[in-house]
Amino acid sequence: MHVDTARELKAALSLRLSQAPPGAVVASRAPGSWSGVALGLAPVGPDQVHLAVRLLAEADAQLVLDGLDDAARGEVDVRVIGPVRPQRSPTPEQLQQRTRPLVPGLSVAHPAVTAGTLGGFVRRPGSDGLLVLSNNHVLADSDGATEGDPVLQPGPADGGTAADRVGTLTAFQRFVATGNLVDAAVAALDDDVQADPTGYPGGALRAEVLTADAVDPDEEVEKVGRTTGHTTGRITAVEVDGVGVQYDEDVVHTFDDQIEIEGASGSFSDGGDSGSVIWRSSDRAPLGLLFAGSTEGGSNGGGVTFANPLATVLRLLQVTFVAG
Structure with a gap:
């Protein structure tokens, strides 16, 4: 997706994660108030990027992906980094x-x-x-x-x-x-x-x-x-x-x-x-x-x-x- 579109999607997902009810984000190993999810941009071509999703716990991947339509799911780079x-x-x-x-x-x-x-x-x-x-x-x-x-x-x-x-x-x-x-x-x-x-x-x-x-x-x-x-x-x-x-x-x-x-x-x-x-x-x-x-x-x-x-x-x- 275009870099500007990815930034808009990143902002929308960040807002949704911040509004998730307690317990919605698994991140069982995340101490403190961190959700266990980080969002960024990963390059795939000139002015084209995937949404970079970095997770503490694999169980949180579905929470992020549930907020995306099928087209957007193909533009996401999800990794569990611990x-x-x-x-x-x-x-x-x-x-x-x-x-x-x-x-x-x-x-x-x-x-x-x-x-x-x-x-x-x-x-x-x-x-x-x-x-x-x-x-x-x-x-x-x-x-x-x-x-x-x-x-x-x-x-x-x-x-x-x-x-x-x-x-x-x-x-x-x-x-x-x-x-x-x-x-x-x-x-x-x-x-x-x-x-x-x-x-x-x-x-x-x-x-x-x-x-x-x-x-x-x-x-x-x-x-x-x-x-x-x-x-x-x-x-x-x-x-x-x-x-x-x-x-x-x-x-x-x-x-x-x-x-x-x-x-x-x-x-x-x-x-x-x-x-x-x-x-x-x-x-x-x-x-x-x-x-x-x-x-x-x-x-x-x-x-x-x-x-x-x-x-x-x-x-x-x-x-x-x-x-x-």
Whole structure:
């Protein structure tokens, strides 16, 4: 169906799901208030998409499909992806080393967090100092931190201690129960800490960040992360609303307008890759900030990864991307 028609259908289904009576949505594994259903757009051709339906529980598929006529049912891409969680939980085999100067992809974290990824570097307008960019759940302990708290490289799970401090938490976008747009935070580097913003695999990224509406499905993309290193994949859906991310056993925050990615071979990301900057392979234009993923639902068996549009991250944190 045409992309505009799909957006209208997505909006109508979202409204119907929000009005469903208690118990209508099965999602037996969904804690909190999340319905267990996320809706987006999956490309099939020029200006043509299928409605992407991502489910926590297979039993909820019929509830969504019952609202569609026969023609629309043929235009739906339904997948059960299981629980979606932040990309963390490192293992001993994934430990990373203390590295100076700092480069994108390194292990980094708040002292109360295990380890995530240093995605890249940004700058506040009017300030010369560099700031580290990563996730709220990596640098700010999922809203549990206070501005001015230390940031370590490597993260504690990789042996980081107070002696490995590289900067201080400067700003983070706080979570709300529903309708989050980003999981993002920045930390100002200490004066004696050097950094190389060009240190991505293959060299510097483009300075121009893709706007959210310029991020197209089926684009080939790359990232460098603390756990899986340099991986490639492709965008499989954009404008995905209602992504429920399980931050712990009882807390789920939902995110709207997200980017879905699959790995070219296996998984695009794994625990500890949260905070990675994602770029378009064709021209090295940065476009996303990786923050969560699943182990189920990918067409190649590697699950799916979710990313915030990087342009949205920069706008909300009021910073600019530093490419070199």
